[in-house]
Amino acid sequence: MIRFARPAGSSCPPVSSFGLLRLIARPFALSAIAITSSLTTISPVISADSWPQFRGPRGDGIVADGTPPIEFGEEKNLTWKTELEGKAWSSPVIADGTIWLTSAVEVIPSEEERIELLKQTENTERQFKQLAIAKAIELKVFAVDFETGELQQTIELATIEQPDAIHSLNSYASPTPVIDGERLLCHFGTFGTFCIDRASGELVWQRTLPLKHAVGPGSSPIIHDGKVILIQDGMERQYVIALNAETGSTEWETDRPPMDAPTGDQKKAYCTPIVITDSNGREQLLCMGSQWMVSYDAKTGEEFWRLYHGKGFSVVPRPIFDGEAVYFATGFGKPQLWAAKVDGSGDVTDSHVLWTVKKSIPAKPSPVIxxxxxxxxxxxxxxxxxxxxxxxxxxxxxxxxxxxxxPILADGRMFFCNHDGEVFVIKPGTECDIEVTNQLEGQIMASPAVIGDALVLRTDSALYRFDR
Structure with missing residues (x-):
């Protein structure tokens, strides 16, 4: 059963070629950040000092203008630390002096209650060890003052009784929200999508798009051209949908290509899309999924091209684009990294693949180029x-x-965060140069954010701001 908050008012040009990149970008890798991607940025009504979506302004983990500290810790370069309620792996988003975060406060069952709740699901007893389940969850949004770390506001969105089970490594609030002008869009997968007025904190609209995630939600929303784009790759159905950002109404909805898999478990995915412009001037919405990478027309949902990448499933890493090619990981199974040209039409499997790498490829973290x-x-x-x-x-x-x-790239340094609260700072280049390893209390599952000289990091229990 889901109890929702009451809405306010009524209810509801291509970058240079690879050759030029080598001649210009590599010798000056630290100063060439701005030309390495032609991702279409989101909302046109965002202040300069903002981190509006998953992986930053361009969605690629690159900080174009920021100088965060290289060394930091519980007592070093710490500006403030704020404890947060609930469990969430969503990343912070920032605009106009406020940090926004989603969270899920769980009513934790006893071990006996947990087993009984799992028996009511479609999971087998063999799967119980890797699953978590709550008796109920309260979905919330926190507004934190960027300067002081003070918790300014807590917005209660919905209470879900007996929610679906999730993977023990996941949370009920893993998708990162997105800022669109005066709106904040929060997505919790099958548990609801909410549009909030940032100035008043009032709920503008809400939608519930039921989906069988199997291990919980993961795909973050993006905003493009007045539309909220959601990848809805579940066990029973896989599709992409665009909602009107002002009203929440459906603009278009497109099913994914057919998949050859014995079960829905190998058809699901948790990826976040990107928007690019190709050499033909087409604005493409790239939506990575199980077995297929697919390009759509962001305006209509019509398919431009599709590429079969094999049996990879439960895809998480967000693709990256450098102006010529898209690079994407293929998900669980045996993760691979693929590079493909984006100027094709129809099935481009046999014509547009540039290369593949099969060793040491992530199933969850996204890459940086x-x-x-x-x-x-x-x-x-x-x-x-x-x-x-x-x-x-x-x-x-x-x-x-x-x-x-x-990971993110900021001020000529790569920041890699692991589950143990370690943050490795590495200088990019043709040799691995680990400059420093920082240690925080708690677990890091959320990707970091940077505003100016400030590094904002979320652990499983707190939000940090570090400054030089």
Missing amino acids: TGGLIYLVDDNGVASCIDSEDGSNVWSKRLGGKFSAS
């Missing part, structure tokens, strides 16, 4: 640098620990 080099870390802590032209390995280094958060 700059200066013709791709940086990534796999779930088991092996960081790699890959040449974007041919997929060759430049270096690999075991950092240690387990990883879910996506």
Whole structure:
């Protein structure tokens, strides 16, 4: 059963070629950040000092203008630390001096109650060990003052009784919200999508799009051209939908390509889309999913092209684009990294693949590209640098620990965060140069954010701001 808050009012041009990137970007990798992506940014009504969506202004983990500290900790370069209620792996988003975060406050069952709740699901007893389930959850939004860390407001969105089970490594609030002008869009998968007025904190509209996630929600929303784009790749149905950002009404809805899989478990996915412009001037919505990478017309949902990448499923990493090619990980099973041209039409499987890499590829963290080099870390802590032209390995280094958060590049440094609260700061280049390893209390599953000289990090229990 779901109890919702009452709404206010009525209810409800291509970048240079690879050759030019090599001649210009690689020798000056640290100063060439601004030309390494032609992702279409979201909302046109966002102030300059903002981090409006998952992986930052362009959705690629690159900080174009920011100088966060390299060394930090519980007592070093700490501006403030704010304890947060609930459990959530969603990343912070920031605009106009306020940090917004989603959370799910769980009513935790006893072990006996947990087993009884799981028996009421469609999961087998063999799956129980890797699953978590709550008796109820309260979905909330926190507004935190960027300067002081003070919790300004808590917005209660919905209470869900007997929610679906999730994976023990997931949370009920993993999708990152997105800021669109004066609106904040919060998505909790099957548990609801909510539009909030940032100035008043009032609920503008809400939608419930039921989906069988199997292990909980994960795909974050994006805003493009007045539309909220959601990838809805569940067990029983897989589709992409665009909602009107002002009203929540459906603009278009498109089913995913047919999949060859014995069960719905191998058809589901949790990826976040990107919007690009190709060399033909087409504005493409790239939606990675199980078995297929698909390009759609963002205005209509019509398919431009599709590429079959094999049996990969439960895809999480967000794709990246450098103006010529899209780079994407294929998800669980045996994760691979693929590079493909984006100027095709129809089925481009046999014509547009540039290369594939099969070793040390993440199933959860997203990659970063700059200066013709791709940086990534796999779930088991092996960081790699890959040449974007041919997929060759430049270096690999075991950092240690387990990883879910996506890295960022800021002020010429890569920041990699693991589950144990360690943050590895690495200088990009053709050799692995770990400058410092920082340690925080708690677990890091959410990707960091940067505003100016400030680094904002969320752990499983607190929100931090560090400054030089």
